[in-house]
Amino acid sequence: MASHHPDTLLRAMTTDGAVRAFAINATRLCERARKMQDSWPAATAALGRLLSASVMLAATLKEGERISLRIEGDGPVGVVYAQAYPDGRARGFLGNPQVNPPSRAGKLDVGRAVGPTGTLYVVRDLGLRDPYVGRVPLQSGEIADDLAYYFAVSEQQPSALGLGVLVQPDCRVTAAGGYFIQPLPGAPEDVVARLEENIRTAPHPSELIITLRDPAKILDVLLAGLPWQPLETLTPRYHCGCTRGKSRVALRALSADDLRAMRASEEDAEVRCDFCGRRYRFGPAELDALLAAKTRGA
Numbered sequence: 683m684a685s686h687h688p689d690t691l692l693r694a695m696t697t698d699g700a701v702r703a704f705a706i707n708a709t710r711l712c713e714r715a716r717k718m719q720d721s722w723p724a725a726t727a728a729l730g731r732l733l734s735a736s737v738m739l740a741a742t743l744k745e746g747e748r749i750s751l752r753i754e755g756d757g758p759v760g761v762v763y764a765q766a767y768p769d770g771r772a773r774g775f776l777g778n779p780q781v782n783p784p785s786r787a788g789k790l791d792v793g794r795a796v797g798p799t800g801t802l803y804v805v806r807d808l809g810l811r812d813p814y815v816g817r818v819p820l821q822s823g824e825i826a827d828d829l830a831y832y833f834a835v836s837e838q839q840p841s842a843l844g845l846g847v848l849v850q851p852d853c854r855v856t857a858a859g860g861y862f863i864q865p866l867p868g869a870p871e872d873v874v875a876r877l878e879e880n881i882r883t884a885p886h887p888s889e890l891i892i893t894l895r896d897p898a899k900i901l902d903v904l905l906a907g908l909p910w911q912p913l914e915t916l917t918p919r920y921h922c923g924c925t926r927g928k929s930r931v932a933l934r935a936l937s938a939d940d941l942r943a944m945r946a947s948e949e950d951a952e953v954r955c956d957f958c959g960r961r962y963r964f965g966p967a968e969l970d971a972l973l974a975a976k977t978r979g980a
């Protein structure tokens with residue numbers, strides 16, 4: 683097993699300014715997510731891929747902005763969701779974490795856990811009132827393909843994406859990450875051709891992550907022959923910003939009937955955060971206050 687390498691996101695650019703590139707090692711982030719979701723291998727790989735991608739895509743945004751990737755497929759895992767900020771924070775969840783269809787050719791069958799059919803939503807929250815929402819049909823459910831299709835079709839920006847997550851039989855994530863490479867509009871043809879050749883001949887993304895681990899080494903392979911420079915490194919990390927106050931807001935959105943049903947139960951109402959599993963309890967007095975506000979408003 684390769685030596686430990688800390689979680690890192692590297693943002694880089696070819697020196698001619700024609701291509702921007704990102705590579706990430708998100709092993710710890712994905713292992714943390716796996717523990718919180720208590721997920722099984724194929725489901726873990728789906729979430730790990732989407733989380734790794736979300737951190738790279740968020741690095742294209744400005745401070746205060748945010749990106750959310752949501753896959754709604756017809757596979758047994760249901761929703762796969764990841765959300766990230768430009769500073770490397772990310773969180774995510776799975777609709778059904780305990781899913782693990784049989785492996786195919788020795789590989790976790792992420793496509794079958796997620797899809798094959800469904801929709802990928804890309805939501806860029808730019809701090810304006812209405813976030814920008816793009817959507818495309820799933821291509822394979824393997825996630826990297828689906829995101830590349832999104833960029834080609836929805837943003838007319840051909841991009842190369844590779845994502846890989848290595849999950850052990852005991853469910854632990856021991857490698858996760860990937861790359862995201864985008865020739866900018868007007869990139870010279872020979873540069874694009876070289877890039878395509880590099881990507882075509884490179885090892886499979888999960889092999890790149892497992893054997894190299896260091897984002898700079900991954901970009902050395904993919905940008906071979908194209909002089910490039912690192913622009914920024916970030917530390918990706920799992921961060922859930924949920925609070926008791928925010929879950930009260932979620933309760934407030936329920937109907938008066940649902941609130942009454944909760945109030946009638948012997949137990950305190952409990953709101954469980956999908957992302958981190960934290961539980962927030964609300965006693966009868968608080969439910970009464972919420973109900974009173976609701977009926978006043980009605």
Ligand SMILES: [Zn+2]
Nearest residue numbers: 922924955958
């Ligand atoms: Zn939370």
